């Protein structure tokens with residue numbers, strides 16, 4: 155877990171941005187996003203938060219987090235279409251940020267030799283985009299709102315805790331999660347059977363689980379000398395029985 159006291163000691167005049175991943179790809183970790191936001195604010199340093207794995211599994215309140223920028227994807231816990239995502243930019247930054255690519259939507263052609271960037275967040279958008287995917291993203295957000303993000307968070311964490319507890323009882327499994335209140339991502343290694351084989355066998359029975367190798371999580375993987383990790387991410391629609399059955403199947407494969 156990120157040590158926010160250590161972060162504060164590192165901040166000096168050279169720091170131009172604090173950028174953090176709130177919930178990393180694996181490790182179950184939820185980094186202290188709000189504490190980091192407090193430090194960034196106190197020192198007047200802009201704060202970019204990657205909320206890709208957080209969006210859809212826990213509440214996001216950009217004001218409380220104190221972030222200036224927050225990026226997220228639609229395709230993970232939000233259950234939206236692949237290829238969608240969103241960026242939050244605090245209004246006070248709009249004037250200072252020039253998008254990487256602009257077209258006549260983001261920057262109307264206001265005179266022969268002049269363009270004028272839009273003064274709203276849509277300066278980060280382009281004229282051409284997939285309306286179907288955007289509608290899908292909107293529908294996914296509405297769906298999550300109808301269920302209630304607090305209810306989702308509770309349910310996801312309860313199923314993940316059950317999964318961790320069951321996995322930790324298996325002889326050839328090590329649960330690799332970190333942090334005080336792990337989220338809905340359950341990461342573990344299993345001895346004796348290739349992760350790919352475990353994923354394939356579970357998929358045959360209708361359980362989709364993931365595997366992440368060092369290339370996806372290099373810093374954490376090298377620091378903790380991790381093998382390729384397996385990842386179970388239960389969502390609210392999963393049942394306790396499904397979680398139990400998936401873990402039972404892993405146990406059977408390892409024995």
Ligand SMILES: Cc1ncc(COP(=O)(O)O)c(C=O)c1O
Pocket residue numbers: 175177178179204206207227228229239
């Ligand atoms: C923490 C984190 N940030 C960002 C991403 C990138 O997401 P996308 O490929 O949808 O942009 C991922 C993908 O796994 C992720 O785990």
